[in-house]
Amino acid sequence: MKDHWARWIVEFSANLLCLVKDGKVSYVNPGGVKMLGLNSADDIVGKSFSSYVQSDYQEMVEDELAMLAVEDMALPLKLIGAGDTMVDAELTVAEAEADMDAEFIIEARDITKFIKAAEPTRDRETTLRGILGSANDLEVTINEKVINHTAN
Numbered sequence: 001m002k003d004h005w006a007r008w009i010v011e012f013s014a015n016l017l018c019l020v021k022d023g024k025v026s027y028v029n030p031g032g033v034k035m036l037g038l039n040s041a042d043d044i045v046g047k048s049f050s051s052y053v054q055s056d057y058q059e060m061v062e063d064e065l066a067m068l069a070v071e072d073m074a075l076p077l078k079l080i081g082a083g084d085t086m087v088d089a090e091l092t093v094a095e096a097e098a099d100m101d102a103e104f105i106i107e108a109r110d111i112t113k114f115i116k117a118a119e120p121t122r123d124r125e126t127t128l129r130g131i132l133g134s135a136n137d138l139e140v141t142i143n144e145k146v147i148n149h150t151a152n
Contacts, residue, residue: 012031013029013031014034014035014110015031015107015109016029016035016079016106016107016109016110017029017031017105018044018105018106019105019106020104020105021101021102022103023050024046024048025044025048025049026101027041027102028045035110036052036082037081037085039082043082050062052079052081053077053080054077054079054080057077057078060075065106068091068092068093074090074092075090075092076089076090076091076111077089079108088114089108089109089110089111090108090111091106091107092107092108093106094107
């Protein structure tokens, strides 16, 4: 019964879950196929996992999976999906059990919507920092749509 539930959780997870052996994907769940916009698991199985990682992060993923498995934290990075679409993700890695015929279990959670939702806040903060950095006397009025300022 326990194996049934574990399989169900993996198969219905929206996160990418995959098994990696010798740097190559040996299994990916349907959530991973969907996240990367692939037609089927066959599009990624047998290929290097790092080939789906944006170049800035490839070396770390290729060389440091064992280190990432020891760390108990998520690594933010960009995955490359079908048609070169970018997916902002948080990657976690765990060492696989001996009977799994894999070295690592990788989970990637799509955080693209969270990154996009935070952009307006970061933009407003950047604007405010610029205003505050260049003014001696300052009056700022902020509402949801506009930042008005008067500086001397």
